[in-house]
Amino acid sequence: MSYALQITQSLNWIVRQTVEVETNIVSVERVLEYARLPSEAPEVIHRHRPPISWPASGAVQFNNYSTRYREGLDLVLKNINLDIKAHEKIGVVGRTGAGKSSLTLALFRIIEPAEGNISIDALNTSTIGLLDLRRRLAIIPQDAALFEGTIRDNLDPGSVHDDTELWSVLGMFNPIGIACGSVKHELSSSEAACRTRGWTLTGP
Numbered sequence: 001m002s003y004a005l006q007i008t009q010s011l012n013w014i015v016r017q018t019v020e021v022e023t024n025i026v027s028v029e030r031v032l033e034y035a036r037l038p039s040e041a042p043e044v045i046h047r048h049r050p051p052i053s054w055p056a057s058g059a060v061q062f063n064n065y066s067t068r069y070r071e072g073l074d075l076v077l078k079n080i081n082l083d084i085k086a087h088e089k090i091g092v093v094g095r096t097g098a099g100k101s102s103l104t105l106a107l108f109r110i111i112e113p114a115e116g117n118i119s120i121d122a123l124n125t126s127t128i129g130l131l132d133l134r135r136r137l138a139i140i141p142q143d144a145a146l147f148e149g150t151i152r153d154n155l156d157p158g159s160v161h162d163d164t165e166l167w168s169v170l171g172m173f174n175p176i177g178i179a180c181g182s183v184k185h186e187l188s189s190s191e192a193a194c195r196t197r198g199w200t201l202t203g204p
Contacts, residue, residue, distance in 0.1 A: 041130050044129040044132060045127070045129045048127045049129070054120075056121060058086050059083075059086040059122070060107070060119070061084070061118065062080040062083075063117050063118070063119065064079055064080070065079070065080040065082075065116035065118060066079055068114055077103070107125075108133070108139075113126065135160075152166065
């Protein structure tokens with residue numbers, strides 16, 4: 001009789017273990033899925049590195065450009081021919097799904113061209129490495145956000161510039177007085193930290 005009563009407990013344990021294994025195997029499936037993804041283009045192509053001053057003027061050309069998000073899907077941009085002059089400001093308007101965000105993704109080569117190319121200052125962006133391209137471009141998001149860490153981490157995640165250069169840029173529009181007070185802290189100090197649910201560049 002005692003063994004018969006233990007069977008129910010054993011069956012409950014088996015069911016719980018089976019469900020836990022089934023839940024955990026999803027993580028393995030995701031790892032395998034990401035492992036099979038094709039790699040991006042090289043970060044640096046040593047034979048085709050852009051000049052240090054590139055881009056100097058910011059002229060952008062889309063030359064018969066078409067792209068899709070994944071092989072087998074329809075084109076999201078079709079035969080785009082666009083010539084943006086240096087120092088020219090333009091606005092792109094359109095309904096949801098028209099391809100406005102896709103233009104930005106194409107500039108950073110987050111999606112690669114199916115046909116045609118994009119040139120910036122007469123340099124075909126498909127011929128250079130992704131690191132050389134993405135470090136030379138900048139984007140201002142619609143919603144301002146700071147990552148947890150120091151102000152330096154947010155301003156210069158690649159640690160390319162020194163504090164003097166960063167302070168010079170910040171001095172152009174002076175948000176730091178609101179974010180960190182009137183005293184100039186070290187940008188990498190704990191007093192200049194950006195914390196989760198903490199200060200923003202517009203106040204507490």
